C-alpha cells in the first residue's frame with residue numbers, strides 16, 4: 001500500500017484553516033481518498049492536554065523557549081501516535097498547522113533562533129515533511145476580525161497578542177513560502193470562500 005499524503009494548512013488566526021481543512025477532506029472523500037483532519041498543537045488526547053497548557057492564559061509566564069518546547073512535545077506525540085500511523089495505512093492527513101507555525105510564531109514572531117527550531121524539528125520528525133503546505137494569506141486585521149467574530153470566547157495567549165506580532169508572523173510565513181516554493185503554495189484567503197475553495201482544490205488536484 002502506498003503512503004498517504006501529508007498536507008499542512010498554515011496562516012495567521014482567522015485565515016480559514018479549519019474551514020478549508022473540512023472542505024479538503026470532503027473533496028478528497030468524494031474522489032475515493034480517505035483523509036483525516038487533525039490539528040496542532042494537539043491532535044491526540046495527550047497532545048490536546050499539552051495544547052491546553054500552552055494556549056491557556058494564566059498567572060504564570062511561559063517563556064518563548066518553553067512555548068517552543070511545548071509545541072514540539074505535543075508534535076512529537078502527534079507525529080508518533082497519529083500522523084505516521086495514518087500515513088502508513090495509506091490515509092491522507094490534513095493537518096491544521098505544523099512546524100511552519102513554530103517557525104512563523106516562535107521564530108519570526110517571538111524572535112527565537114531559527115537554527116534551534118530546525119534542530120528540534122530534525123529531532124522530533126526528521127524525515128517527515130509535508131508533501132504540500134497551503135499558506136492561507138490575508139491581511140492581519142481581516143484575520144483577527146474573522147477570528148474574534150467567530151470565537152466569542154476569551155482570547156487565548158496568542159489571540160491576546162498585539163497586531164505587530166501577527167504582522168511579523170505573516171511576513172515570516174511569506175518568507176517561508178518564498179524560500180520553499182515547491183512545497184508551500186500561497187492561497188489568497190482574503191477572497192470569498194468559493195474563490196478560496198477553488199484555489200485549494202486546484203492545489204489538491206495537482207497532488
Ligand code: T5A
Pocket residue numbers: 011012013014015016017018019020039040041055071096097098099101102103105106146147149150158159189190191192193196
Ligand atoms: N501556534 C501553533 C504556535 O505559536 N506555534 C506552533 O507551533 C503551533 C502549532 C493555535 C495557536 O497556537 C499557535 C498559533 C495559534 O495562535 P489555533 O486554534 O490552531 O490556535 O489557530 P487559530 O488560527 O486561532 O484558529 P482559528 O480557528 O482562529 O483560525 P482558522 O482555523 O484559520 O479560521 P476558521 O476556519 O475557523 O475561520 C474563522 C472564521 O472566518 C470564517 C469562518 O466561517 C469562521 O467564522 N471564514 C471566512 N469568512 C469569509 N471568507 C472566507 N474566505 C472565510 N474563511 C473562513
